[in-house]
Amino acid sequence: MNWQAMKSIYLFEMARTRRTLLQSIVSPVLSTSLYFIVFGSAIGSRIQNIEGVSYGSFITPGLIMLSLLTLCISNGSFGIYFPKFTGTIYELLSSPVSMPEILVGYVGAAASKGLIVGAIILGTAYFFVDVTIQHPLLMITFFVLTAITFSLLGFIIGIWATNFEQLSLIPSLVIPPLTFLGGCFYSINMLPPLWQTVSHFNPVLYLVSGFRWSFYGISDVNPWISLAIIIAFLGVCLVLVSWMFRTGYRLKS
Amino acid sequence: MPKSIISVERLTKTYANGFEALKGVDLEIAEGEILALLGPNGAGKTTLISIICGIVTPSGGRVLAGGHDVVRDFRETRALIGLVPQELTTDQFETVWNTVSFSRGLHGKKPNPAYIEQVLRDLSLWDKKDFMLRQLSGGMKRRVLIAKALSHEPRVLFLDEPTAGVDVNLRKDMWQVVGRLRESGVTIILTTHYIEEAEEIADRVGVIDGGRLLLVEDKVTLMKKLGAKQLILELSEPLGAIPEALSGYGLRLENEGQALVYDYDGHDQTDRIGPFLQALSAAGISFKDLSTRQNSLEDIFVSLIGERA
Structure with a gap:
């Protein structure tokens, strides 16, 4: 194992965050605070409690997931796409580094950034609403698994993308509808039966719901199914990325 | 002939679009020599170098570096080799110091600021160490790429068209650096369009065209x-x-x-x-x-x- 190389990639990527502090940390925290002010305090005070939880508290896990998914995908994809775009990828390919080591470096850094921002948002939430975490161990499991899985998805997108348009396609066009319609801001029990059924095909529902269960013990779906689904999705991403590495897909001719 | 540090055997490469870049190349490169590869654009020079360095997968044949297969034992072979690519590919927002240190880390070497300092001084980059790459001229970027390639103390250095678009002064500086490296025992393989360069600096000259090595000869023999x-x-x-x-x-x-x-x-x-x-x-x-x-x-x-x- 080339530990030194993994560490170098990880630290190099983390250093990029320091340079773009405003964009990578301040901006997601600001936008989430705005959600708390608008939905939590202003509008939320007029919305009745959902299964005994105030609306502001109810949306907190969903908001963390929303930021976590978006950030992990964009960090994960940008990290590997940028060297492809500038051509510095030659260096990764000609170094004594294996593909899995490259993966650990980039995905590790992207997931770390997502987790840092997620933790800051959670901290911010305490200022606006009441937050309790009933199952901390499960909460951390969901938190970390989601960060890793979606950073990995980002990494796959970064390898697949051949231009900036494709790079932002999934994070900007696919993820927002999935998260907004995945029960970030409501319980799917509030929907008509047809839409409840449709919602069950949205994978993000399981993430948000399971994560919320670890906070308040309320959930639209069985939290263990949630956990199984995220692990299965992680498995799919791993199979895909190992195929990419084996064939050198869009990395190596 | 001294022992080979690089052996290329019946190497072929056909790209996905059907282009046959290498049609069976055999080449022995001796430790410590300077070999110049001459050839027109599209001759296969860069493909040959890219396969040896691990950027391109060979279609057939094999390459040994330091006795190891470049595909199977890539950790051993890539640790031996430094590569200066043809294009000025740099992370524009990174500083000179960071990018060179990063390269060393990628090659699995522990940080050694004193060595990096020496490399930067040798390439007249020391006063630019905290500059971002986008603030540097093309010639300076070329030096940074050389510094990155040298950051892990390679035994073999590949220079792909090192003097393309480089002014006369820098070219002289570069040959001084190459001379010093050679004295320290580093094997150097360079590709070039400039025949005078090959004449001036190389021990042996290879001519490559249409994916074949047409000639590899001692410069002295060629000079005759x-x-x-x-x-x-x-x-x-x-x-x-x-x-x-x-x-x-x-x-x-x-x-x-x-x-x-x-x-x-x-x-x-x-x-x-x-x-x-x-x-x-x-x-x-x-x-x-x-x-x-x-x-x-x-x-x-x-x-x-x-x-x-």
């Missing part, structure tokens, strides 16, 4: 070929045949007897032209004009490429 000179005399009166008195010189008549051509070795220090001209006037042959022609590496190059075309 280069040494061949011709003295061409435009005669006042055309000659039907070469006079008996001048038969020992191996002369030829050209241009329907109007020009007399004398082939001689330009590196031979003995005075040949003087006695020849005396013999000429003794034979009563007068001439209007004279010129000399020298075989250059370029001629050899062009004739080799021409043979194929």
Whole structure:
């Protein structure tokens, strides 16, 4: 194992965050605070409690997931796409580094950034609403698994993308509808039966719901199914990325 | 010949679009030598280098570096090799110091600020160490790429078109650096369009075209070929045949007897032209004009490429 190389990639990527502090940390925290002010305090005070939880508290896990998914995908994809775009990828390919080591470096850094921002948002939430975490161990499991899985998805997108348009396609066009319609801001029990059924095909529902269960013990779906689904999705991403590495897909001719 | 540090055996590469970049290349590179690879664009130079360095997967044949297979034992071989790519590919927002240190880390080496400092000083980059790459000129970026390639103390250095778009001063500096590296025992393989460069710096010269290595020869041997000179005399009166008195010189008549051509070795220090001209006037042959022609590496190059075309 080339530990030194993994560490170098990880630290190099983390250093990029320091340079773009405003964009990578301040901006997601600001936008989430705005959600708390608008939905939590202003509008939320007029919305009745959902299964005994105030609306502001109810949306907190969903908001963390929303930021976590978006950030992990964009960090994960940008990290590997940028060297492809500038051509510095030659260096990764000609170094004594294996593909899995490259993966650990980039995905590790992207997931770390997502987790840092997620933790800051959670901290911010305490200022606006009441937050309790009933199952901390499960909460951390969901938190970390989601960060890793979606950073990995980002990494796959970064390898697949051949231009900036494709790079932002999934994070900007696919993820927002999935998260907004995945029960970030409501319980799917509030929907008509047809839409409840449709919602069950949205994978993000399981993430948000399971994560919320670890906070308040309320959930639209069985939290263990949630956990199984995220692990299965992680498995799919791993199979895909190992195929990419084996064939050198869009990395190596 | 000293032992090979790089052995290329029957190497072929066909890209996904069907382009056959290498059609069976064999090449032995000795430890400590400087080998120049000459060839036109699309000849296969960069593909050859890219396969050795691990950027491109070979279609057939194999490459050994330091006795290890570059595909199977990539950790061993890539640790030996430093690569300076043709394009100025840099992370524009990174500082010189960080990018060079990053390269060292990628190669699995523990940080060694003193060594990095030495590399940067050798390349006159020390005062630029905290500059972002986008603030540097093209020539300076080229130096940074060299510094990155040297950051992990490689035993073999590949320079792909190192002087393309580089001014004369930097080119001189670069050859000084190459000279110093060579003294420290580093094997250097460079590709170039500039034949003078190959002549000036290389121990051996290889000519590659159409995916084949047409020639690899010691520069000294090549220089002998280069040494061949011709003295061409435009005669006042055309000659039907070469006079008996001048038969020992191996002369030829050209241009329907109007020009007399004398082939001689330009590196031979003995005075040949003087006695020849005396013999000429003794034979009563007068001439209007004279010129000399020298075989250059370029001629050899062009004739080799021409043979194929």
